[in-house]
Amino acid sequence: MRTVQTASPVRLAIVGAGPVGLALAIDAAQRLPDADITVFDARSLERDVSGDPRTLALSLGSVQWLQRLGAWPSDGVQPILEVNVSQQPPSAPPVFAALFGEPQVRIGAQEEAVPMLGAVLSYGRIVSTLQQAWLALETAQPHRLHTRFGTPVGAIKPVDGGVEIDAGIAERVDLAVVAEGGVFADQARKAVSRDYHQCAWVGTVELPPEATPGVAYERFTRHGPAALLPLPGGRPSLVWCVGSDDDPVAELNDAQRLAVLNTIFPASVTPLRSISPLKRFPLGLNAERTLTEGRTVRIGNAAQTLHPVAGQGLNLGLRDAAELVNLLRQGGDIEAALRRLEWQRGPDRWALIATTDFLARSFTWTLPGAGAARGLGLAALQALPPLKSLLARQMMFGRR
The missing domain is CATH 3.30.9.10 (D-Amino Acid Oxidase, subunit A, domain 2)
Incomplete structure (x- = not known):
């Protein structure tokens, strides 16, 4: 695959080292060769997640993308x-x-x-595989790829021409991607x-x-x-x-x-x-109306938590991540790329939100027939x- 360099190096912060955040980090590291990328996560790097038994269902498109990234498990699938x-x-x-x-x-x-x-496959299987692939990239390119595990991000706020990340000390980046969402019961309520x-x-x-x-x-x-x-x-x-x-x-x-x-x-x-x-x-359903706000992007459960009836929540987040890298790879103005992300991902995102919401609510209907x-x-x-x-x-x- 031909790599296109961005017009100027991008400082990218990814908050959350789950499947969506790590997949995004790997894809960006491979296809944005000048980008400076930092992954933040509250979890300690020493904490072994490989045994986490939670089950994830991935679509064929998601499988193919992770295979192209070199981050697909060889067994346990x-x-x-x-x-x-x-x-x-x-x-x-x-x-x-x-x-x-x-x-x-x-x-x-x-x-x-x-x-x-x-x-x-299990959550532990995919996250441990993605984490291993990311850390290998970081070892090969420590000058631009960074891991800040055990470092919770306390706040993200817009500043002129970028975003300020508060993770103990304030750091300015060009773009922040929040991929740390949690489960419905623990989330603050979003717009929808x-x-x-x-x-x-x-x-x-x-x-x-x-x-x-x-x-x-x-x-x-x-x-x-x-x-x-x-x-x-x-x-x-x-x-x-x-x-x-x-x-x-x-x-x-x-x-x-x-x-x-x-x-x-x-x-x-x-x-x-x-x-x-x-x-x-x-x-429950808990979704932001938009993926982007200024130079902050939310993907995965940070953007929308869906009912599992369609089993597509993770796949939606992975598609959002892949498209974000595609648009950044084209170079040019970051804010223009984020506007295109909103337009291009809207139909897929809202169609899935509407479908799962309709199916989930249909089980509460008492209408005859x-x-x-x-x-x-x-x-x-x-x-x-x-x-x-x-x-x-x-x-x-x-x-x-």
């Missing part, structure tokens, strides 16, 4: 070969179900002519915010030995969506969303939870054999291959 979306019965009018069966949408990598639809009064119970389950590997399942229930994300070893990650005001999962023991899940998921993946202890996370309408929508999507392929492409690469 499960490719997604098929996505199966269905609704717990009754999900369609009885006559329809009797004639055609319960509706579902099945999207396969083979029918889309791609090696995988995406991949699933909605508490769904739902929560996600997260853990792992054990599949029966005959289950097909590499299949991601999403099942719509009257309480909310439940998903199984494939992981190596036959123990997929479970994300089970229910209402939080009258939580039907909280008082159940593990055996009862397993019994309920075996009534939720389709016969192709049951009976589930065991379940791990589950953790509970409140769910809402579930049947959702089931018929799934059946229609499966029956229209061009529309289904369009959806698959958006899942893999975002809105283009």
Whole structure:
């Protein structure tokens, strides 16, 4: 890939060394050869994150980008070969179900002519891989690449022609990117915010030995969506969303939870054999109206925290990061580049925010026939291959 030098060196500060912040740092280091880049994070460099079991689902576009950066793990990754979306019965009018069966949408990598639809791996696996790649770049170019782990940023404020970063001492940079977002429950409320009064119970389950590997399942229930994300070893990650005001999962023991899940998921993946202890996370929408404010950019969860129903929040942040580097690489005025970032990323960003918000709220509707309408929508999507392929492409690469 040809490298284009910027018109003048850029001093770039990246706040947050999670997947989005580190991927941005690596891409900028490789494609902005004159840029001075500093990564800040409150976490100590000595703190080992490789064992963090939280599960992340990456789209094919995200996988390909990280592979190009040389920051994709060599093991501990499960490719997604098929996505199966269905609704717990009754999900369609009885006559329809009797004639055609319960509706579902099945999207396969083979029918889309791609090696995988995406991949699933642990948070610890991806962050440790990205961190290793970044530190290798820093070692090779210490004059312009810097790591400030164990250094929380207390404040970011605009100054004439740049941004001032307060991380113990005040430092002036040309551009600050905030990629440190946290989870919905811990965030200050942004301009667009909605508490769904739902929560996600997260853990792992054990599949029966005959289950097909590499299949991601999403099942719509009257309480909310439940998903199984494939992981190596036959123990997929479970994300089970229910209402939080009258939580039907909280008082159940593990055996009862397993019994309920075996009534939720389709016969192709049951009976589930065991379940791990589950953790509970409140769910909501929390988004900034814009990615940019002056010379400060927010990406990832710092820009928008979404309901997990579409599983696309991380992928959106990675696409924002890649486009930011693309625009900076063209050189010229930084503020003009940030205006272009806002315009170019707006359609993809707001389409995903609107879609996840609509789906999340639809599970709280008590309108008669809402579930049947959702089931018929799934059946229609499966029956229209061009529309289904369009959806698959958006899942893999975002809105283009």
